[in-house]
Amino acid sequence: MSQHSDDKRQMSQTKKQQLLDAALHLFIEQGIQATATAKIAKTAGVANGTLFHHFANKQALVEALHLSIKEEMAQAITPPDSSLPLREQLIHLWQAAIQWGLSHPQKFQFLRQLANDPQYPLSQQHAMLSLALPLLPQLIAQGQSEGILADWPQALILNTCHCQFLSTVSLFTEQPELAIDPACLQTAFDMLWYGMARR
Amino acid sequence: MSQHSDDKRQMSQTKKQQLLDAALHLFIEQGIQATATAKIAKTAGVANGTLFHHFANKQALVEALHLSIKEEMAQAITPPDSSLPLREQLIHLWQAAIQWGLSHPQKFQFLRQLANDPQYPLSQQHAMLSLALPLLPQLIAQGQSEGILADWPQALILNTCHCQFLSTVSLFTEQPELAIDPACLQTAFDMLWYGMARR
Amino acid sequence: MSQHSDDKRQMSQTKKQQLLDAALHLFIEQGIQATATAKIAKTAGVANGTLFHHFANKQALVEALHLSIKEEMAQAITPPDSSLPLREQLIHLWQAAIQWGLSHPQKFQFLRQLANDPQYPLSQQHAMLSLALPLLPQLIAQGQSEGILADWPQALILNTCHCQFLSTVSLFTEQPELAIDPACLQTAFDMLWYGMARR
Amino acid sequence: MSQHSDDKRQMSQTKKQQLLDAALHLFIEQGIQATATAKIAKTAGVANGTLFHHFANKQALVEALHLSIKEEMAQAITPPDSSLPLREQLIHLWQAAIQWGLSHPQKFQFLRQLANDPQYPLSQQHAMLSLALPLLPQLIAQGQSEGILADWPQALILNTCHCQFLSTVSLFTEQPELAIDPACLQTAFDMLWYGMARR
DNA sequence: GATGAATGAGCTTTCATTCAT
């Protein structure tokens, strides 16, 4: 009986998940707007109406996908050992974030796509990084007060971190031969670090 | 008679330009896909069919707009005095590019939007910068051979330049109080420079 | 055990009644066609499929509701004392019918709605009144043969009675200050009576 | 040239009119809600999208139809000669209104259908009569002040007029043999007149 | 060139109904 119940729940979860999977696939392939809900349902192998049984509308599906990916990313990036030097803590975050991006190229690109959606407020773009790395602003403030990091406006520094992160993952995803080389990954971090370190 | 002819030609050019202007406006406001051609025509104050007299289809309109903006940007960024030191030449380019972006926020954002369009190949994103700044790769190569810049893969460096450019203009457009401060603009360049300068 | 069985039967009757109640509520609020079965079930606090356990389909639910209301109305209108003068008998029916309509505004409006449904034959409209007041045609015929009522076609007179009944209840429901005044109720009857009485 | 221009205008008016005609036909046959826009377009012999070129949405089509019929009815009912006695003036209005209803049974029934639509405020029902017969309230007030009509609330009298009008046209439309007899038409008016005349 | 009515494929969403549990 619990078996049955489990099967049922799993079945419905399966269809919902199939829909999310299909949506992710199609969204990054042709864009969110350009992807018809009917195509998502068809790709997921469910009926047209099933999509709207699980999600109130297309927008809700997008948001559910967004949320699930953000949570997955946040869980994948473990907080660094706070006893380490600042630079090491940042390297930990950097590598974890890059690693997640490289391991989940589609999910990463979906986040990137949403971040550039003109219908979202531009300032929300940082949310992507901030949600995944709530520690980052604190570490930067700490670095500045300790005299390790240059005393520039936080917004400027965060902006650069965010942008360097996005572009690095994109580049490495597109040119995997660079990603294989650990030195290259380190270099990308160094460009960021030396850019914001006090001289 | 030639008067008439002139009026006519000017009229048609006017309508074409009105269409481009309206399209730019609407594209950055609601996205390219989400903007109906009928709405562009209406905003431009011309008839529905007129749009398709001047542009074969919607895609052609997008491309014409893209081209015109790229050309305008390229013209606005004058080449630096090649006798200046490398750093000064880069500062010149940087400031000219940023300035153009801040002076034409809508056109800049349209380029940014296209660069993130999933239907375009990802690698084409660099085209934006490269077309506007054909000099940049040369200067970087020169800086590396002179030992001024770190010896990292060109792709990595260009990628960083591109991304720092995009995000800086976006940030300054959104928070104009930062853009007013020249030190801030300089700081943004410094983050880039110290990131890639040989230590 | 019989206890359980009773509970069960009562439960199912409860749910069936909840469905009828919810349907009545929603039907008069938004119309029959515009009311989704899912909404009825939700309002009734039962599962989607439960509705189709108790009623073969939506149409059957509508008809069950129709029938139950017609029966309730017929029971509420007691036959007049046949020894009274004709006018008094008619007043009795008139007041009982109006009273029922005012006391059950939702049920009354549902009947009114169905009576105007184009998918029902128009002539069926009289059915509402005739079913509730099977006595009316007899009384009218009697009045005519006694020379109290004008000698007009029955159809015309019945039609007028029906329509005056519907519109009076609607008016009084909408403007309750009129319904409070017993003279007003009497006036409405008088307009009907003097309209058809022999002069 | 004016020929061409006329053709064009007439053509587009034709399609718009075809849509209105088809809509009227289908609305009274199966109800407004139950009539699909696609069916209207098909019946009118135009493409699906053409309907939405002429009317913003289905509701707008309904309202346009409503308006055009109300105007047509208002124009058909000429005001009576004000020098005639009150009763004659009312007879004039009565006959004109009934006549229009009998000559345009579909249009009449559409008005009747809208008047009973639960989504419209109930009090708006009188609007049908009032718009067509703006003179009626004045004449009734005049009749009351002259002591010809009984001194009952206007709402009650108007309500009765409205209802008698609707039911008479409906009955005569359904049983044309009654409508042929002018005495019958007169009788229907008499029922109304003697109902509200002062005794 | 310019117009705008017309098109019809395609979109998102709704909904009565079914059925395995």
Add this chain to the structure above:
DNA sequence: CATGAATGAAAGCTCATTCAT
């Protein structure tokens, strides 16, 4: 009896594009 996930036909509506004028 009761559930609610699943279905797919059909709804209202949008939109890029065409074409006669």
